[in-house]
Amino acid sequence: MEGFIEEKVWLGLDLSTQQLKSVAINENLEIVCEASVHFDTDLPEFRTVGGVHRHDDNQTVTAPVLMWIKALDMLMDRLRVNGLEFGQVAGISGSGQQHGSVYWKRGARQTLRNLESSKFLHEQLSLSFVLLESPIWMDSSTSKQCRMLEQHVGGAEQLAEITGSRAYERFTGSQIAKIIETKTECYNQTERICLISNFLACLLIGDYAPIDLSDGSGMNLLDIKKKEWNQQCIEFCRSDLVEKLGDQIVPSNETIGMVSDYFVERYGFNPQCYVVAFTGDNPASLAGMCLGPNDVAVSLGTSDTAFISLSSPKPSLDGHVFCNPINENHYMGLICFKNGSLTRERIRNTCADSSWDIFNQLLESTPRGNFGNIGFYFDMKEIFPVVSGDFRYNRFDAEVSSFAAEVETRACVEGQFLRIRIHAESLGFKSGPNTRILATGGASANQSIVKVLADVFNAPVYTYSIPNSAVLGSALLAKFAKEKQNISYYDMVLKLNSNFTLIAKPSSDAGEIYDNMVERYRKLEKRLENDEA
Numbered sequence: 001m002e003g004f005i006e007e008k009v010w011l012g013l014d015l016s017t018q019q020l021k022s023v024a025i026n027e028n029l030e031i032v033c034e035a036s037v038h039f040d041t042d043l044p045e046f047r048t049v050g051g052v053h054r055h056d057d058n059q060t061v062t063a064p065v066l067m068w069i070k071a072l073d074m075l076m077d078r079l080r081v082n083g084l085e086f087g088q089v090a091g092i093s094g095s096g097q098q099h100g101s102v103y104w105k106r107g108a109r110q111t112l113r114n115l116e117s118s119k120f121l122h123e124q125l126s127l128s129f130v131l132l133e134s135p136i137w138m139d140s141s142t143s144k145q146c147r148m149l150e151q152h153v154g155g156a157e158q159l160a161e162i163t164g165s166r167a168y169e170r171f172t173g174s175q176i177a178k179i180i181e182t183k184t185e186c187y188n189q190t191e192r193i194c195l196i197s198n199f200l201a202c203l204l205i206g207d208y209a210p211i212d213l214s215d216g217s218g219m220n221l222l223d224i225k226k227k228e229w230n231q232q233c234i235e236f237c238r239s240d241l242v243e244k245l246g247d248q249i250v251p252s253n254e255t256i257g258m259v260s261d262y263f264v265e266r267y268g269f270n271p272q273c274y275v276v277a278f279t280g281d282n283p284a285s286l287a288g289m290c291l292g293p294n295d296v297a298v299s300l301g302t303s304d305t306a307f308i309s310l311s312s313p314k315p316s317l318d319g320h321v322f323c324n325p326i327n328e329n330h331y332m333g334l335i336c337f338k339n340g341s342l343t344r345e346r347i348r349n350t351c352a353d354s355s356w357d358i359f360n361q362l363l364e365s366t367p368r369g370n371f372g373n374i375g376f377y378f379d380m381k382e383i384f385p386v387v388s389g390d391f392r393y394n395r396f397d398a399e400v401s402s403f404a405a406e407v408e409t410r411a412c413v414e415g416q417f418l419r420i421r422i423h424a425e426s427l428g429f430k431s432g433p434n435t436r437i438l439a440t441g442g443a444s445a446n447q448s449i450v451k452v453l454a455d456v457f458n459a460p461v462y463t464y465s466i467p468n469s470a471v472l473g474s475a476l477l478a479k480f481a482k483e484k485q486n487i488s489y490y491d492m493v494l495k496l497n498s499n500f501t502l503i504a505k506p507s508s509d510a511g512e513i514y515d516n517m518v519e520r521y522r523k524l525e526k527r528l529e530n531d532e533a
């Protein structure tokens with residue numbers, strides 16, 4: 001029993017779109033405790049759908065900051081109930097949905113530094129924000145600011161060269177520029193602007209926490225090669241912005257402080273428990289999946305996101321390049337699509353009686369290639385292509401108004417995966433004999449869906465023993481922060497390789513079927529984009 005009490009654990013958190021999750025790992029990298037708080041069901045008073053509030057303009061999407069704060073105390077209680085001994089936690093790190101921003105009011109730092117352990121966090125911080133609704137990654141209301149930012153630095157290519165991405169509506173720079181333009185007084189009253197990742201870290205350390213290089217790469221404000229704020233981009237927003245963002249930007253595996261007295265006194269954390277920089281959920285996933293050079297990670301969460309490791313940055317107009325969370329001198333390429341799980345859910349609800357089992361039966365009742373039918377389903381304005389609505393094409397590429405339920409189901413899933421493949425290829429991904437698709441996120445638990453993924457990519461799909469890798473990656477980064485002088489990250493996580501399980505192999509005819517479909521999809525996507533322009 002003595003050994004158990006002395007065993008150290010590392011805690012990872014992930015504040016993603018629909019929930020706040022946590023895992024604790026031990027010295028052997030085994031998961032010893034897990035808990036989660038689901039925003040819609042556990043915190044119904046905030047009336048979110050899928051963790052967010054969609055506004056009437058169909059472009060603005062926000063989430064209530066106090067909901068996230070309330071969820072943190074709830075999560076701690078659940079971890080305790082699930083058996084976590086907080087005194088054993090040696091270090092904590094975490095991640096958050098990327099790009100969203102939180103606006104702390106003047107004086108909030110004082111409140112953060114003096115949190116009383118007898119009260120809930122949300123009671124004490126309820127007056128600490130100038131915006132109670134934080135813009136999040138699903139927001140697409142900043143097209144004007146995006147075009148202006150690109151012009152300001154000399155064009156989209158130039159912005160991508162500096163920051164790793166052309167201007168995107170959800171990226172934090174254009175979101176902040178919009179707040180400055182439309183809510184100037186709020187901006188003036190703002191003491192600190194956080195990403196969702198370092199906002200969560202602030203709560204843990206009881207002070208303002210710095211932005212990390214990987215999540216900072218999703219702002220269109222950071223020079224990803226020099227690893228400092230880019231003056232031109234900052235000035236496009238406002239010259240005093242660095243004061244509000246904090247001038248320090250830290251590597252994602254750096255210790256930023258100790259857990260605050262609030263957590264020591266209220267939950268029994270050890271005062272020596274250190275906190276490592278929090279990062280974006282996708283960079284944390286890359287760490288959690290120990291991504292190798294032949295791997296492409298496909299995260300089927302609220303968003304469908306794919307990413308690869310890159311040793312040098314080759315920014316393009318398609319996709320994003322971020323600093324790598326394991327080694328800040330390396331990079332990662334990423335593409336993200338808004339219409340992921342929630343769109344699959346919509347098709348499940350309309351075609352499959354709201355049942356994943358029926359959805360899977362429909363999927364399996366149709367052949368690979370779906371008789372040549374191709375569908376595009378964009379509930380929200382998509383990122384690539386920038387289009388919204390449903391579009392269906394028969395095998396002659398003629399638009400049709402509807403599909404039978406089973407054809408619609410396959411068209412939705414095949415279309416989503418063709419889109420990921422096409423844009424991953426633009427980012428530098430090339431399928432070869434050693435390619436592995438590493439699937440994560442909620443829908444990676446669905447065997448029928450991942451079989452389509454294997455076929456479309458003509459590559460085997462592996463999954464981890466836990467479906468969500470962001471939270472594991474955070475716990476691993478917490479551990480790595482203290483060990484990096486002695487061991488490389490990949491050596492530290494070596495034993496996790498055995499946790500990859502092959503879950504789907506491509507069929508022998510998959511290459512032929514989908515290579516052809518990829519070309520048709522590419523042309524149809526271009527056509528849709530041109531029609532929309």
Ligand SMILES: Nc1ncnc2c1ncn2[C@@H]1O[C@H](COP(=O)(O)OP(=O)(O)O)[C@@H](O)[C@H]1O
Binds near residue numbers: 019300441442
């Ligand atoms: N069996 C399943 N089949 C398909 N999709 C699923 C299944 N189980 C969960 N999901 C999807 O997973 C999504 C949540 O994924 P998750 O990675 O936890 O989201 P996030 O991290 O963005 O909050 C849900 O919206 C749901 O549609």
Ligand SMILES: O=C(CO)[C@@H](O)[C@H](O)COP(=O)(O)O
Binds near residue numbers: 280
């Ligand atoms: O915008 C992006 C990546 O650029 C999204 O991937 C968000 O980071 C949200 O992630 P999930 O909640 O879907 O995991």
